[in-house]
Amino acid sequence: MNAEQILFILFGAVSLIGAIAVISFRHPIYSALSLIVTFFAQAGLFVLLGAHFVAAVQVIVYAGAIMVLFLFVIMLLNLGTLSVQGAIGRKLKGLAIILGILFAAEGIYIAMNALNDTAVASAESTGATITTTTYDIGELLFSKYLLPFEVTSLILLAALIGVIVLVKREGQEEN
Amino acid sequence: MTIELIVVLLVAPLVGFLVNGLLGLSKNKGLKGNEQLSGWIGSLAVLVSLVCSIIAFASLHGGAAPFDETLYEWITGESFAFNIGFRVDALTSVMLLVITGVGFLIHVYSIGYMHGDEGYTRYFAYLNLFIFAMLILVLGNNYLMMFVGWEGVGLCSYLLIGFWYEKQTATDAGKKAFIVNRIGDFGFLLGMFTLFAAFGTLDFTSIFDAAEADNFQKVFGASTLVIATLLLFVGAIGKSAQIPLYVWLPDAMEGPTPVSALIHAATMVTAGVYMIARSAVLYNIAHTGEVVAWIGVLTAFFAATIALTQNDIKRILAYSTVSQLGYMFLGVGVGAYASGVFHLVTHAFFKGLMFLTAGSVMHAMANELDMRRMGGLKAKMPITHWTFLVGALAIAGFPFLSGFWSKDEILHSAWGSSPIIYAIGLVTAFLTAFYMFRLIFVTFYGESRVEPEVDSHLHESPPVMWVPLAILAIPSALIGLLLGWGGHESWFHHFTKSVFPEAHHEASGNVILFMVISSVVGLAGIAFAWSRYRERTPSEEPTNALHKLLVNKYYVDEVYNALIVQPIKNGSHYLLWRIVDNGIIDGIVNGIGSIIRFIGGTLRRLQTGLVQVYIVSMVLGIVLFLAYYLFFL
């Protein structure tokens, strides 16, 4: 057991427990908090993987912005637990869980066999594990992936406009 | 001669078409309504082509080698290739001069003639497009390009006949022309296929070389060529309005008169003649010229008899055109290719001139065409009269005018082929002179029968119209003398000798004698017309059975209607519509609709509106797909 393994197990367990908590809690606020915990644990995993910048952005974007927005909406709509159980929901639950288990099994199968992939395997064997710095990411982002980067700014702009249109109050109507 | 010259020559009308077309689409009232602008753009485009044609002609005349170059491969397949390529030899250059020269004058004339018409810009766009298509037809160095131009001129002809599409008769005439032409084009296509099957190519040079080679006859036999040439001739029959497909040409007079002059007299209808002249080698080998000659001479006679009794100026000219085209086919049919083409050239000038003059009369008479309501126009319209007279004398074979030379050559050659053909041709020449001068005497001489209100503003046409007339009158009169002096030893024969093979039937007999005979026949026709119509109006009612037959154009249209149109209509109505369309096709379609409706109604239950049901099915799909991918592939 070395440090990375210990930390991996710790963070992995926390994130998995958090994830399960997200879908288990009845009240959305607790789900949101569990999700925050999962995100933090994932940030820890990112640090473990040498992706410091991604870890920081994970915290800033997910924990600092997205989840705040979730909480905000939950509070705004003052949502409680949903008391009425849907008729179809019950029938689906068993099927959904079975499907989920099958899906997980397939995912794990793929993960176990991922190293058979030659490209990944060869990189693995050289053991070239490096820490990716902000500088590296920035360099890629502004050279090779410049166009996608610009496109993301367009996506954000579109989202901005879309949100404003969606939730805009028609002042005249209210008065 | 360079490729650039030919490209400029070809592209200039296309540019004119595009510019005028865009002007027509333009929302800008100032640009769209500007008649002068589009008129002069159109004329200028053709003028550019004319200049290029003159340069090309001059260089050929100066002894330059014929131009034959492939620009690029157009359609390529495993075993074949069709090219965009151009060929400019003596025949092409003569055609180019006729097309662009007559075309340019008619463009200029149209500026005045079409003045005030709503579709002014559209008219010039079509006209330029026609010139472009016609140039492709004569410039192409293979049958496929010729066919492209062939179809292009057909399209423009259709568009221009139906130019005044508000008129039912005009659109009907356009459709008629289009459909009748399709029959001919079908033959042309089949001819092309036959040629391609036999030679594996459609290039003129390759086909002619291969056909002339000795072993060809052994491999394929002459029958292939017989079939091919006859099929091609079917195309020519359609395009050049020969029996039995001539019916569209008289109706085509519904279009604007300059169009009749340019397309349906001078250029497009001669495409068939050009095509046969171009394929002279094949016709010589296949010995199918006689069929061509017979069809030609019969058409010439037949059309001339109809023209005798008509009262509509343009119709007379139209039947005269059919008749003269028959002469051309007679010429190329008997192997006198140069003479046929020569007649094509002279005819282009004098028939163009006469149509334009008719247009001038129409213009002055407020679109009146019936010559029984004219008479005595000579005083009011002297220039029109004199120019028309020049054209009529030329067509009638008045000595030393252009028609005299070309027609005489053809008749002379026909004698060498068959005296019967010669005899029919001679009678036709007499009839030609007669009906032309009947037209002149009734229209320009005698008492004025013009309606008073029309008479009050009867006037000579504006300069932009009569200047082209005057210009056209000069070549109409003199071109025969210039090109044809000396009969078979003339300049024209000399110039085109490289293109055409030797004729089978060497013309025999005394040249001068033939000239005298045909002159006498022509003059007799004129005299007969003078005696009958100098003071008389053509009667309203036919007097005897023959006359009635002629007035009704041998009932050909009625026969076609009864034999072809009505059966098709009835068949369509009862068989195709009632049974096939209503019963079978609608039944299938409705049945499919019902089935789909039933399936949809059943499947509708699956769409619960519950998002999670959809997602479950999606995940199920993903799981199954992944499982298949992982474990079975």
Place this chain on the structure above:
Amino acid sequence: MLQATITLQLYKGGIFIDRAIMPTTVKGKGFYMSLEYYLILSALLFTTGVIGVLIRRNAIIIFMCIELMLNAANLAFVAISRSLGEATGQVFVFFVMTVAAAEVAIGLAIIVSVFKHRQTVNVDEVNSLKG
């Protein structure tokens, strides 16, 4: 045998400037967590998200589960990025995050609008599209 990167950086803190230093020596498998464990974790997280989407009826929680799936994908990206020794995977994570942020903004706005009209976020009750 602590080899965690964090502590090493603490030690190097005073001197290094831009690039962190990771242990680059690998003594056989198991010295560091190999790729597959991260991928398995990623698969499990993703599956949890899928199950959440399938069994919860609260639109907001469904939405959170989608975020969870995106994050699981991010984890796989970063893990493979390290395994391949290049930063491209992390650039993609960056894009995923941007898209996720935009998606959350729009999605929550839609949920708020739906709530305004129908006073519910239960996806079972929002079924006007049924056939």
Place this chain on the structure above:
Amino acid sequence: MENFPLVLIISSIVKILIVVHMLLIGVMIMIWSERRVSGWMQDRLGPNRVGPQGLLQPVADGLKFLFKEDLIPDHVDKPLYVLAPAMLLVPALITVAVVPFGSSITVLGHEIPLQIADINIGILYVLAITSLGVYGVVLGAWASNNKYSLLGGLRSSAQMISYELTLGLGIIGILMLTSSLSLREIATTQGAYPWQWNFLIHFPAFLAFTTAMFAETNRLPFDLAEAEQELVAGYHTEYSSMKFAMFFMAEYMNMIVGSAVTVTLFLGGWHFFGLENMGGPVWSGLISFGIFFLKTAIFLFVFIWVRWTLPRFRYDQLMNLGWKFLLPVALSSIVVTGILWITTHSRLIVGIGNVVAAFIVVSIVAGLLVMKTPKPAIQDSDNRLTPTALDAIE
């Protein structure tokens, strides 16, 4: 163990202990000085009974908090109610881990930097942790199950999210010139003399950053979350005893950490006319620490000064200031800095350009606002509170 030096562990533990205790003591000093300074400003005495000059007053306050009954109302959501104060306090505490509070000291041949951790994404770490502070407020407000608390919490979170943007954008200009995210790097590259410090080069960004920092700490003039007259005490209305004390401490801790970060980013860190280099390896470190301490203290004084000088903003004024003035100024600062730095490479020109650009931006925005509003925004009680708050009531 050979890869993990003992010195590192010991020095780290010592540093952590010192810093945390300095923060806690700093909070006490701040409580005392806030009251004394406010007394001084309002021409009164302030606390002066407990200990000399009332210095022991914070201790007395603390004891009082500790011994009060820890009341948990019935209607609250218990787990979150308990968790909320901690979620506010912890980010405040751990932010300080990356702040360099001095150059370095050499002890027994080991050079020990005066900073708990210099991580290569230091400034991002600060931003990330700062953005977490909002959870304490939001959860506390929601868990209290109280209308006033909820309104306060919503206001507060909206405010913090809005100003976080300015906070983040304000420092990008600095990052461009430093080309590093490490706080130590940023501090060292600024140089020894005040005219080399970042606050002159990025003056508009500095103002925007400082304003945003004020808003982040929820202090006057931005204390709408706990506006007494409207919301009793905002999100901590239902809190008492030690839990309230934790909210209270978190606020002051945020102030101290924010000041320290500002000093690091904009005011040259521990540099002051080369004074920090005097003395030996030990003394220079201590002197630099002293300089840093003094600068932070002066900045904290400004915090108190502002609180007792400016009135509270109205909510729409707050949002206008944040979105329509500070954000454009911060954005213009980024653009101008980028362009001018690449073209001229002169800090002087960048500094002047920033000021000019900010002036232009503010003029344009002000002009647009004047044109857009037909009547000045003197609207009274019938004007709804805020869109979000209204929704919450509904």
